[in-house]
Amino acid sequence: MKRNVLIIGAGGVAQVTAHKCAQHAPALGDIHIASRTKAKCDEIIASIHEKGSLKGGGALSAHALDAMDTPAVSALIRETGAQIVINVGSPFVNMSVLAACIETGAAYMDTAIHEDPEKICETPPWYGNYEWQRRDACARAGVTAILGIGFDPGVVNAYAKLAIADHVPDPVSIDIVDINAGSHGRWFATNFDPEINFREFTGTVYSWQDGAWQTNKMFEVGKVWDLPVVGEQKAYMTGHDEVHSLATHYPNADVRFWMGFGDHYINVFTVLKNLGLLSEQPVKTAEGLEVVPLKVVKAVLPDPASLAPDYEGKTCIGTQVRNAAGAEVFIYNVADHREAFAEVGSQGISYTAGVPPVAAALLIADGTWDTGTMVNVEELDPKPFLRLLDGMGLPTRLRDERGDRAWDE
Amino acid sequence: MKRNVLIIGAGGVAQVTAHKCAQHAPALGDIHIASRTKAKCDEIIASIHEKGSLKGGGALSAHALDAMDTPAVSALIRETGAQIVINVGSPFVNMSVLAACIETGAAYMDTAIHEDPEKICETPPWYGNYEWQRRDACARAGVTAILGIGFDPGVVNAYAKLAIADHVPDPVSIDIVDINAGSHGRWFATNFDPEINFREFTGTVYSWQDGAWQTNKMFEVGKVWDLPVVGEQKAYMTGHDEVHSLATHYPNADVRFWMGFGDHYINVFTVLKNLGLLSEQPVKTAEGLEVVPLKVVKAVLPDPASLAPDYEGKTCIGTQVRNAAGAEVFIYNVADHREAFAEVGSQGISYTAGVPPVAAALLIADGTWDTGTMVNVEELDPKPFLRLLDGMGLPTRLRDERGDRAWDE
Structure with a gap:
């Protein structure tokens, strides 16, 4: 039908x-x-x-x-x-x-x-x-x-389900890893709306470990992952949607989300955050103009849609599942920015x-x-x-x- | 009188x-x-x-x-x-x-x-x-x-004159070195009006070397100086007033100005500059508000006057003169931020x-x-x-x- x-x-x-x-x-x-x-x-x-x-x-x-x-x-x-x-x-x-x-x-x-x-x-x-x-x-x-x-969330949840059903029963850990190893060629840009992008990283990082919700700060916990195609990549424990459903459905496993960030991204983010330039609260200039700093940062950064034509390189996103018996599987996809642009006019x-x-x-x-x-x-x-x-x-x-x-x- | x-x-x-x-x-x-x-x-x-x-x-x-x-x-x-x-x-x-x-x-x-x-x-x-x-x-x-x-300019010019008159005739180099080894305890702040401060470092760096004006970019030429009291300090060749009169009065000497910057200052400056946040040209936010990014940066940074009560540590500013015979003298002053505040209510x-x-x-x-x-x-x-x-x-x-x-x- x-x-x-x-x-x-x-x-x-x-x-x-x-x-x-x-x-x-x-x-x-x-x-x-x-x-x-x-x-x-x-x-x-x-x-x-x-x-x-x-x-x-x-x-x-x-x-x-x-x-x-x-x-x-x-x-x-x-x-x-x-x-x-x-x-x-x-x-x-x-x-x-x-x-x-x-x-x-x-x-x-x-x-x-x-x-x-x-x-x-x-x-x-x-x-x-x-x-x-x-x-x-x-x-x-x-x-x-x-x-x-x-x-992610979505395909990575299906990967978790498949891994547990067919490869690694009784998991002790489910780790989602999201790496964008592509390059847009700009000094700095966010891959989507800077307001939404930065907003995602200014809050508490929740993970499910040892049967309970754990809290960390962004960029507090980092780990180098050796991944197919994109190789060794540093990723940081990040709050993300799928942790919240997977932890509910697999409460005996530790559930974490890891997102790759280069030192350059972290540095720019840290400078802007510490100076107060990511704030959504308005400040007043010496001339008396009320303005939200984050909106000015957004105005000076490249429009994310403008990045697609020059974007090259690949993403690697997947789910690693382990169990107490030592079994381990990593189920993943690698996508290519240029191929995506050629097919549908968007980046990877x-x-x-x-x-x-x-x-x-x-x-x-x-x-x-x-x-x-x-x-x-x-x-x-x-x-x-x-x-x-x-x-x-x-x-x-x-x-x-x-x-x-x-x-x- | x-x-x-x-x-x-x-x-x-x-x-x-x-x-x-x-x-x-x-x-x-x-x-x-x-x-x-x-x-x-x-x-x-x-x-x-x-x-x-x-x-x-x-x-x-x-x-x-x-x-x-x-x-x-x-x-x-x-x-x-x-x-x-x-x-x-x-x-x-x-x-x-x-x-x-x-x-x-x-x-x-x-x-x-x-x-x-x-x-x-x-x-x-x-x-x-x-x-x-x-x-x-x-x-x-x-x-x-x-x-x-x-x-600087001022006392350091008198130091140059004294050095040449009494210690190092026929100089081949006159280097002014300005180090603020003090700390205001904030994550980042400028020591005077951010608009004027950043403006000083966004232009060409002029020095007088080999009998001619030379140009460099800011933070392009760095050198570690081993100075009295404040010790080893990294300073960068910077454009500054006194180079322009000393080069005229001592055209046979190389004349340079060096200002100390920590890696942290340089990093923050570089991020803000490269993102376009030090621009004096207005940008328009998604909501249609016209705003000068540099004025927003000024608005989020600490008021320089607010730093004085917590400022501690020392400055070391002086003039090094050398001649072809190998003679060298460094004439300098060391000032203390806390003593300055105690005496006149200002930082060093x-x-x-x-x-x-x-x-x-x-x-x-x-x-x-x-x-x-x-x-x-x-x-x-x-x-x-x-x-x-x-x-x-x-x-x-x-x-x-x-x-x-x-x-x-």
């Missing part, structure tokens, strides 16, 4: 998701893109036509939408006949979009935890603050809601986040993942998902004592 | 100059302080009374003055009967104040080169751009004008700059330095000046092959 898709958001990730939906339109249905600024949706549609990404004869339409307005989202779902909503908008709109899905019966997906603009880094487990409070409502309405179905980081929800949409459309309730990705069968991704530009590999190979060899 | 003094400016250096004038009021006359904001002059006067610095029975008065307005400066000189004007205001007012001195016959002093707010780092020798063009006018009017009579850097013009005022008042024309400090007899400074909190020491001792032992 065909299922019309409504994509909410029009940023770099939405661009990838829209391209991939267009490539798979025959297995889905009409494709709709909605954002506060309709012109950004029109640009994405133009780039889809330019790349010749649209397959089949379905519709491809742009809509203006305030995604914080649940009745407006419900109305658009009904108007478009969307049965699958892929929310790749700002993390502030998750709950209003989910409410519209519960009301209309459409399937819901997002790629990042809900955030309240007023708060940074709330109590763990983060999913318990908003998402899981709507689990019963989803079940009652028979609504499929797949939380965090980007790459947007690519890895934007493709997985389309694979999930295909699995909802064919019934495989149409759960009729709210789930995190590790609650689903990972194999059909990883098989689809293998053919959609995000192949999965596996490294263990038998060597490095495709995950299903 | 008593000579009334008019101090122009009410910043950290002016505070020191005013305190020292007050301490020596019996040898001078009435003391007047003028600034655009009269309240700042009143604060200085209050602190002089609080410390009991005023000796003798002369007047001590505050005035509002726009020092860019030559007729207003002339009028105030006449109204106060000032015969000595100490200009320790912004470097933008030098020429308008000098013009008033030429018109009224008052002696003129400043501590830094004239600057045009629109230009950074003009053609060498800098004194040729504005000051020396008024030399004939001073001579015709019989006006004493002593240029650059702070510590303001202290070293603010005391020397008062010694010069005493030498003009008693006729010793009342040249009736425009001079740089190396054109004057250094000995009476250094003798006065020995008793005013800035004793001079000398290090050569005979060891380290007072300069006149």
